[in-house]
Amino acid sequence: MPPKNRAPRTIAVGSPLTLPCGVTLPNRIAKAAMSEQLGEINGAPSQTLTRLYSAWGRGGAGLLITGNVMIDRRAYVEPRNVTLEDDRHFEAVGNWARAGSREGAVMVMQINHPGRVAIGPLNRLPVGPSALRPGTIGYNLRKPRALPLDDIADLRRRFVRSAELAVEAGFAGVQVHAAHGYLLSQFLSPIANQRTDRYGGSPANRRRLLLDIVADVRAAIGPRALLSVKLNSADFQSGGLDERESLDIALALEQLGIDLLEVSGGNYEAPAMTGVVQD
Numbered sequence: 001m002p003p004k005n006r007a008p009r010t011i012a013v014g015s016p017l018t019l020p021c022g023v024t025l026p027n028r029i030a031k032a033a034m035s036e037q038l039g040e041i042n043g044a045p046s047q048t049l050t051r052l053y054s055a056w057g058r059g060g061a062g063l064l065i066t067g068n069v070m071i072d073r074r075a076y077v078e079p080r081n082v083t084l085e086d087d088r089h090f091e092a093v094g095n096w097a098r099a100g101s102r103e104g105a106v107m108v109m110q111i112n113h114p115g116r117v118a119i120g121p122l123n124r125l126p127v128g129p130s131a132l133r134p135g136t137i138g139y140n141l142r143k144p145r146a147l148p149l150d151d152i153a154d155l156r157r158r159f160v161r162s163a164e165l166a167v168e169a170g171f172a173g174v175q176v177h178a179a180h181g182y183l184l185s186q187f188l189s190p191i192a193n194q195r196t197d198r199y200g201g202s203p204a205n206r207r208r209l210l211l212d213i214v215a216d217v218r219a220a221i222g223p224r225a226l227l228s229v230k231l232n233s234a235d236f237q238s239g240g241l242d243e244r245e246s247l248d249i250a251l252a253l254e255q256l257g258i259d260l261l262e263v264s265g266g267n268y269e270a271p272a273m274t275g276v277v278q279d
């Protein structure tokens with residue numbers, strides 16, 4: 001209900017939206033990430049993927065968010081995910097960005113680490129916040145090892161490197177994937193995260209990794225690049241991340257100067273994002 005004495009504000013879907021970074025979306029239609037699994041074996045974006053984004057660009061959406069791109073070739077969600085950890089595929093990544101943005105759409109690359117839901121036979125050493133296998137039906141997931149404290153700095157650098165490369169190659173910015181039970185969402189979860197160091201336990205500790213990465217990425221890509229985060233409103237799991245904590249995280253992300261927050265929900269144990277909700 002709109003507040004009394006104030007006319008409801010209508011916003012035309014076709015109207016442009018200028019974000020805090022200065023990037024203007026030509027309209028309010030966004031394509032959310034859909035893991036295309038159209039990378040080459042070596043992790044480069046394929047020509048098929050590039051052609052797909054040309055078609056989506058012609059479709060007229062103002063914002064195109066790519067399917068999740070891996071920040072580490074040793075850990076991917078699914079086979080044939082694109083991987084971006086150094087400049088070896090720089091030209092193909094640039095072609096991908098240009099294909100989507102040629103007709104005016106804003107291209108944003110979603111960057112992700114699967115953590116303990118690394119699907120596929122080549123994920124040999126999955127990591128999670130804790131050494132806990134997810135109770136996920138239908139996937140043969142290995143038991144992860146707890147991410148050593150010494151590896152956190154490397155993880156942060158990897159998110160930064162992928163973000164820098166995406167922007168250098170021509171993407172307007174990046175979306176950090178912190179939803180759906182992947183690594184950053186696992187750290188946020190009181191169920192998946194049983195750590196006793198400064199990255200586990202209290203809400204402030206569980207969100208530390210996400211907030212550090214977002215701050216690092218903003219510092220690296222600068223204030224003029226688009227920075228988005230995808231966050232669960234809730235894990236839809238008893239004892240998981242709930243709405244209250246999610247709202248606190250959203251406010252903390254705002255303080256870090258993100259441009260867009262995409263709100264989703266669920267994870268592989270409670271896959272609300274595919275329409276399945278626990279009783």
Ligand SMILES: Cc1cc2nc3c(=O)[nH]c(=O)nc-3n(C[C@H](O)[C@H](O)[C@H](O)COP(=O)(O)O)c2cc1C
Pocket residue numbers: 032033034035036066067068110177179180230263264265273274
């Ligand atoms: C085929 C397919 C692939 C998807 N891949 C991704 C992905 O790579 N990254 C992501 O954040 N979400 C992915 N999603 C989830 C959607 O972006 C979206 O979050 C989901 O459909 C639920 O909608 P909601 O988030 O608006 O509730 C995928 C969905 C589908 C159908």
